[in-house]
Amino acid sequence: MLTYDVAELKRPLQAQPRNNICGDGTLIIEDDSVLFLSIFDGAGHGLPAYRVTQQALNYVEAHTNDSLNNLFMATHEYLRGTLGGVLGICRINKATAEAEYAGLGNTAARIMFPQTKKFINRGGILGYEITNPVVNSFKLNPGDIFLLYSDGIKDHFDTNEIPGFFTLSAAEMVRFIIENFAKELDDASVIALKVEND
Numbered sequence: 574m575l576t577y578d579v580a581e582l583k584r585p586l587q588a589q590p591r592n593n594i595c596g597d598g599t600l601i602i603e604d605d606s607v608l609f610l611s612i613f614d615g616a617g618h619g620l621p622a623y624r625v626t627q628q629a630l631n632y633v634e635a636h637t638n639d640s641l642n643n644l645f646m647a648t649h650e651y652l653r654g655t656l657g658g659v660l661g662i663c664r665i666n667k668a669t670a671e672a673e674y675a676g677l678g679n680t681a682a683r684i685m686f687p688q689t690k691k692f693i694n695r696g697g698i699l700g701y702e703i704t705n706p707v708v709n710s711f712k713l714n715p716g717d718i719f720l721l722y723s724d725g726i727k728d729h730f731d732t733n734e735i736p737g738f739f740t741l742s743a744a745e746m747v748r749f750i751i752e753n754f755a756k757e758l759d760d761a762s763v764i765a766l767k768v769e770n771d
């Protein structure tokens with residue numbers, strides 16, 4: 574049986590004066606059959622970004638059964654008149670490990686080891702102007718790591734060059750990524766998913 578080790582971590586930007594409000598948000602919803610992962614980076618920083626992010630993720634959380642395309646378009650409409658932001662969503666069928674991912678704007682998603690794939694988002698800001706997202710369907714395999722992260726994480730890192738990275742738990746992975754690859758002057762957030770064979 575496949576099992577899914579999943580964890581998230583956020584860190585507000587490190588400017589002075591220090592604040593502890595992160596404008597990025599993550600959502601992990603799991604039931605017996607589906608694992609639903611989402612990340613949202615509200616425009617700007619601090620409390621205003623935090624507020625639009627909570628608004629967006631609350632909406633997403635209430636509509637996790639919608640098709641990804643509809644969910645992006647509806648969230649976009651819902652956010653009109655707000656600061657807006659960028660969104661990434663991955664939904665995984667836990668029994669089959671079949672997954673779909675879509676993102677708009679500069680959130681990032683990757684599969685690492687043994688598959689390696691970086692997903693390319695279309696541009697846009699939800700609440701302002703978007704096009705339909707590309708919905709990518711794929712299958713995860715035991716050993717795969719799926720990472721979903723905001724642009725507050727430096728994007729050039731190669732986990733293949735980090736000794737022992739794949740032996741880390743998901744909680745250790747997100748801590749490692751935030752500690753080593755978070756940009757000082759942006760809010761940073763990451764979700765790591767590790768697929769395992771029981």
Ligand SMILES: [Mn+2]
Nearest residue numbers: 614724725759
């Ligand atoms: Mn950002």
